[in-house]
Amino acid sequence: DAGVTQSPTHLIKTRGQQVTLRCSPISGHKSVSWYQQVLGQGPQFIFQYYEKEERGRGNFPDRFSARQFPNYSSELNVNALLLGDSALYLCASSTGTRTDTQYFGPGTRLTVL
Amino acid sequence: RKEVEQDPGPFNVPEGATVAFNCTYSNSASQSFFWYRQDCRKEPKLLMSVYSSGNEDGRFTAQLNRASQYISLLIRDSKLSDSATYLCVALSGGSYIPTFGRGTSLIVHP
Numbered sequence: 001d002a003g004v005t006q007s008p009t010h011l012i013k014t015r016g017q018q019v020t021l022r023c024s025p026i027s028g029h030k031s032v033s034w035y036q037q038v039l040g041q042g043p044q045f046i047f048q049y050y051e052k053e054e055r056g057r058g059n060f061p062d063r064f065s066a067r068q069f070p071n072y073s074s075e076l077n078v079n080a081l082l083l084g085d086s087a088l089y090l091c092a093s094s095t096g097t098r099t100d101t102q103y104f105g106p107g108t109r110l111t112v113l
Numbered sequence: 114r115k116e117v118e119q120d121p122g123p124f125n126v127p128e129g130a131t132v133a134f135n136c137t138y139s140n141s142a143s144q145s146f147f148w149y150r151q152d153c154r155k156e157p158k159l160l161m162s163v164y165s166s167g168n169e170d171g172r173f174t175a176q177l178n179r180a181s182q183y184i185s186l187l188i189r190d191s192k193l194s195d196s197a198t199y200l201c202v203a204l205s206g207g208s209y210i211p212t213f214g215r216g217t218s219l220i221v222h223p
Contacts, residue, residue, distance in 0.1 A: 031209075035213075040121070040215065041215050041216075042117075042119075042200050042213035042214050042215045042216050043157065043200075043213045044213070045210050045211070045212070045213075048209055048210060050209070055209055056208075056209055056210045058210070090156060090157070098145075098204070098207075098208075098209050099145045099162075099204065101147075101159050101162075102159070102211065103159075104156035104157050104158070105156060106155070106156050107156055
């Protein structure tokens, strides 16, 4: 079975631009979470969606938004990019129960110049 | 104070050594705990859940101390392939949002 997939794998943008990252969960998983990981730090929670509804939001500015589609795939959008948005963006899927294991995708490495 | 704190290390140990990491959590409502492993430039992968009674999986043992609000991971007979960053994760009761620590780097050398 395919694991969590993310696209693109790498992305280079300039300040002020907008970016859309995509994630496809494991088949049968209904929950998708997004994390930002900067070098030397653990993943920081951005959003969680379950059954197309937002179930949680981390401490990120409104420039960050996300959505989940009927097929449970998800997009993360970041507007007005800043240098500090450079990071590895991880998507994780799970069945949606509270203590369920989260399975991470390989991530999208975003560089903002 | 961060919700989940870990010593970033690195812990530099020879093959065959026993090494232990601690992770402290500040939210007393935290009820579920996990250890993830992350290899360089790769995604985190679940290593093991941490149960109240402690649990063991081969060379790995996880313990939970609720009174002192910390969890630990013990690795026995370290292998070169154990070199990675170990992330501690806490989940508060009623929450679906896990909180990750910054990770502890382990380097196992010949």
